[in-house]
Amino acid sequence: MATRQTSSRSLTKIVGAILLALGLLFLFANLDGVASQFNISLGSAAYTLGFFPALGLAGLRALQAYAFDHSRFLSGLEQFLVSFWPLLLVGFGAVLLRLALAGQTAEEGSGAGTSARVERQ
Helix, strand or coil, X not given: CHHHHHXXXXXXXXXXXXXXXXXXXXXXXXXXXXXXXXXXXXXXXXXXXXXXXXXXXXXXXXXXXXXXXXXXXXXHHHXXXXXXXXXXXHHHHHHHHHHHHHHHHHHHHXXXXXXXXXXXX
């Protein structure tokens, strides 16, 4: 029984580490492209001056789509959320690793207590 729990925890740790690594890899690959585009766009002063009005107009269009065309709003929201899928991998990987490590530390704590009791007797 203990070997089954140990192998399950090690499998959980492996899967969690793989998901975390893949999520970070995809996230940093996407961020590299975004950062290069952002760096190029900030290089021109004309674009920098027009950034905030463009952001405000985009917010107004989103509000208009929400008020009058729910399907277009939901489509845009879906596209926005899909762009963050690497964060889901990072989150799932971190949760799996945390669960596996919490189980390992709880197991070590209970094992240390029983060995201490055995030595006292």
